Amino acid sequence: MSSEKASRSVLHVDLDAFFVSVERVLDPRLCGRPVVVGGPVEGRGVVAAASYEARQFGVHSAMPMGQAMRLCPDLIRVSGTRGVYARASKAVFDLLGSYTPIVEKVSVDEAYLDLRGTEHLFGRALDAADHMRKEVKERLRLDLTVGVSRNRLVSKVASGFAKPHGLFDVRPGQEPRFFAPLPVKVLPGIGPVTQKRLRDFHIDQLGTLATTDGWFLEDVFGRYGRSMRRRAKGEDETPVRPPWEKSTRKSLSQERTFAEDTDDLQVLRGRLQRMLEKCCSELRSKGLLARTMSIKVRYADFTTETRDATLPRPSDHDLEWWELASSLLERVLKKRRTLVRLVGVRFSGLERGFWQGGLFEEERVVQRGRLAVMDRMREKYGEKSVRTGDRLWLRNSQ
Amino acid sequence: MLEEVEMDGKAGQFSGNKNTFFLALRGAPAEDEEQLREGDVFAITEGVDVEAGDLVVWWTGVERTMALARVQDDFSFKGVGGFLGPPERLSAEVRGVVVGRLRQFEPDKSQEA
Numbered sequence: 001m002s003s004e005k006a007s008r009s010v011l012h013v014d015l016d017a018f019f020v021s022v023e024r025v026l027d028p029r030l031c032g033r034p035v036v037v038g039g040p041v042e043g044r045g046v047v048a049a050a051s052y053e054a055r056q057f058g059v060h061s062a063m064p065m066g067q068a069m070r071l072c073p074d075l076i077r078v079s080g081t082r083g084v085y086a087r088a089s090k091a092v093f094d095l096l097g098s099y100t101p102i103v104e105k106v107s108v109d110e111a112y113l114d115l116r117g118t119e120h121l122f123g124r125a126l127d128a129a130d131h132m133r134k135e136v137k138e139r140l141r142l143d144l145t146v147g148v149s150r151n152r153l154v155s156k157v158a159s160g161f162a163k164p165h166g167l168f169d170v171r172p173g174q175e176p177r178f179f180a181p182l183p184v185k186v187l188p189g190i191g192p193v194t195q196k197r198l199r200d201f202h203i204d205q206l207g208t209l210a211t212t213d214g215w216f217l218e219d220v221f222g223r224y225g226r227s228m229r230r231r232a233k234g235e236d237e238t239p240v241r242p243p244w245e246k247s248t249r250k251s252l253s254q255e256r257t258f259a260e261d262t263d264d265l266q267v268l269r270g271r272l273q274r275m276l277e278k279c280c281s282e283l284r285s286k287g288l289l290a291r292t293m294s295i296k297v298r299y300a301d302f303t304t305e306t307r308d309a310t311l312p313r314p315s316d317h318d319l320e321w322w323e324l325a326s327s328l329l330e331r332v333l334k335k336r337r338t339l340v341r342l343v344g345v346r347f348s349g350l351e352r353g354f355w356q357g358g359l360f361e362e363e364r365v366v367q368r369g370r371l372a373v374m375d376r377m378r379e380k381y382g383e384k385s386v387r388t389g390d391r392l393w394l395r396n397s398q
Numbered sequence: 399m400l401e402e403v404e405m406d407g408k409a410g411q412f413s414g415n416k417n418t419f420f421l422a423l424r425g426a427p428a429e430d431e432e433q434l435r436e437g438d439v440f441a442i443t444e445g446v447d448v449e450a451g452d453l454v455v456w457w458t459g460v461e462r463t464m465a466l467a468r469v470q471d472d473f474s475f476k477g478v479g480g481f482l483g484p485p486e487r488l489s490a491e492v493r494g495v496v497v498g499r500l501r502q503f504e505p506d507k508s509q510e511a
Contacts, residue, residue: 126433133503143503158498161409166502168409171453174497177443181418186408 009115009125009148010240012155013132015092016143016164018109019049022088023078025141034059034072037080041065048080052164091140099132104240112152114240126169133167149175153236157186175234180207187231194221194228206232223308245352252279252290255344261300263339269329275345276325278383280318281375283347284355289314291349293321295328298342305332316355318388319367321347399424400455400464403439409500417445419494421455421464428480434466438501444494448473453496456484464493 015021019037024030034054039045045065057072069075089108096103099122102114115125122128129146136144147159149170157179162168170178184190184198184206197220203209209217209232217225230236254275262268272295283290291314298304307328311320325345333340357365374386400421404410409420420439427434432453442455450471457464465481477483484490 124433130501161498162500162502163408166500168498168500170498171496173449173451174443174495177446177495178441178497180443 008150009128010150010152010155011113011115011125011129011132012147012152012159013096013111013113014145014159014163015089015109016145017049017051018089018142019080019085020051020078021142022085023080025088026084030076030078033076034074035076035078036065036068037078038065038068039079040077041069088140088142092136092142092144095136095139096132099128102240102242104242104246112155112240126167129167129169133165149234151175151234151236152238152240153188153231154178154234156188157182160186170234176207176210179232179234180205180210182206184209184232187228189231190228197221241351249286249288249350251346251348251350252282252288253344253346254279255296255342257298257342258340261339261341263336265333268333268340268343269326272325272329272343272345273322273388275343276321277318277388279345279347280316280321280371281378283316283350284371284375287352287354288350289316289353289355290321290347291351292347293324293328294346294348295325295332296342296344296346297329297332297340298344299337300339300341301337302341303337305335307332310349314349314351314353317364317368318371320364399462400440400466402461405439405500409441418443420500423479430478430480432466432468432478434479435501438499440466440496441498441500442494443497446495448492448495453478455493455496456490457493458488458490463490466496 020030020035023035023037032053033051034057035051036047036054036059037049038047047059047061047063047065047068049061050059050068054068054072054075057075059068059071059075065077069077085108093103093105093111096111096113100113100115100118102116104112106112115122115128118128122131125148129148133144133146136142143165145159145163145165146167147155147157147162147170148167149155149158150172154170154175158168158170183204185195187206190198198204198209201212201220203212210229212229214226214229217229219225221228256271256275258271292308292310294306294308296304296306309324309328311324315321355368357368377386401424403420403422405420419442421442423434423436423438423440426436440455448454448469450469450473452469454467454469454475455464456467456475465477465484466479467475467477467481467483470476475483
């Protein structure tokens with residue numbers, strides 16, 4: 001494990017019963033009483049948020065207000081004002097931003113923070129989390145629950161443990177042991193259907209899931225099977241992304257329907273390469289990187305096949321993606337039954353950033369320099385002014 | 399001292415397994431890099447291999463002898479937070495490995511009606 005990963009400290013922070021807590025700041029008489037924020041019974045309103053006192057009666061969010069009132073006759077309903085919550089949320093996030101610039105807001109009351117590099121300012125993650133929680137309480141009178149660990153996934157589960165108004169710190173290296181006894185449903189992404197399927201195979205706890213053979217899980221759950229196994233061990237490398245690293249676009253794609261259906265491999269490769277280069281050029285011009293690429297092939301009988309691939313690090317480098325695209329296309333066409341009507345390529349998992357070559361990737365760095373030159377030539381003289389590889393086989397009409 | 403406690407809520411799921419349990423720290427600990435605090439609750443897993451760097455609970459088989467120690471590179475135990483490491487003359491054994499720590503805070507009473 002790299003020292004960067006070993007020293008990484010990710011916090012998951014969650015404001016306890018946020019809407020209700022804000023209402024209690026505005027009207028302290030609501031403290032210690034069962035309170036819900038939501039619409040009126042007569043308007044068929046639902047519960048938007050419930051205090052912990054109300055939850056003890058079985059009241060929870062999204063429940064019809066009428067049902068909530070029946071479960072807890074002393075329930076106090078507050079209509080709530082959205083603008084107030086937005087202002088309170090902004091005040092909390094402004095404060096969190098003074099601890100680290102790497103804050104990823106997940107919702108109005110939930111965020112991830114990466115504390116890398118802040119040790120000299122605020123001490124270890126546990127100290128910083130403690131201080132943060134106290135400051136939010138003292139300055140804004142709101143309760144914060146915090147999960148601390150080396151990654152987002154474990155911190156998210158840990159904060160669930162600490163609720164309400166607590167802090168749970170998972171020791172580095174103990175992630176698999178922390179997860180092992182927990183029911184599979186605590187893992188984000190495992191819903192009732194997957195849970196039931198896992199139960200069919202007597203997999204109820206994360207420890208069992210983590211030690212189940214990867215090939216078996218892949219067989220039952222497809223690609224998700226292996227990632228589920230890694231996550232069951234508490235492994236997660238998803239970075240915390242501050243707003244400026246997030247792309248407003250979710251994906252970028254190109255597809256082409258041929259004027260005549262074809263089975264000419266060189267034409268198919270050429271077309272795919274051309275679309276891939278156009279997408280990568282667009283990524284570069286927008287300062288974006290992609291994590292995942294999908295290729296799509298539609299046959300003359302309208303059957304469609306897609307294949308996905310993910311690079312270990314996000315990229316906008318034509319050649320890195322082309323190596324993958326080329327092998328994916330080969331795999332799809334191996335099963336070809338008929339002529340091809342359409343090919344397409346799609347890039348997803350977009351994030352802001354610039355491609356950076358590794359220390360021993362001199363050739364890739366040189367290639368990347370050439371790509372920048374080609375981008376400028378195409379911008380000046382047109383997209384078809386520079387052709388590469390299999391694109392040479394394409395006629396102007398293709 | 400360390401005292402075994404039952405947890406409810408989500409944390410209780412952790413102790414639903416026979417190999418896991420919670421210990422609460424009673425009394426003020428000495429300050430050191432483990433940043434222990436009175437009231438801290440440790441999540442412990444027993445019956446697992448111990449590795450250098452692990453924080454462990456050792457005991458002599460009697461609850462009141464439970465203490466926290468860090469496993470050194472040479473696999474000797476160094477007491478933390480004012481706890482002593484196991485003395486040579488005692489036949490101490492590892493009760494479990496600390497996987498996490500829960501710190502809960504009292505809600506602000508001044509706000510309560």
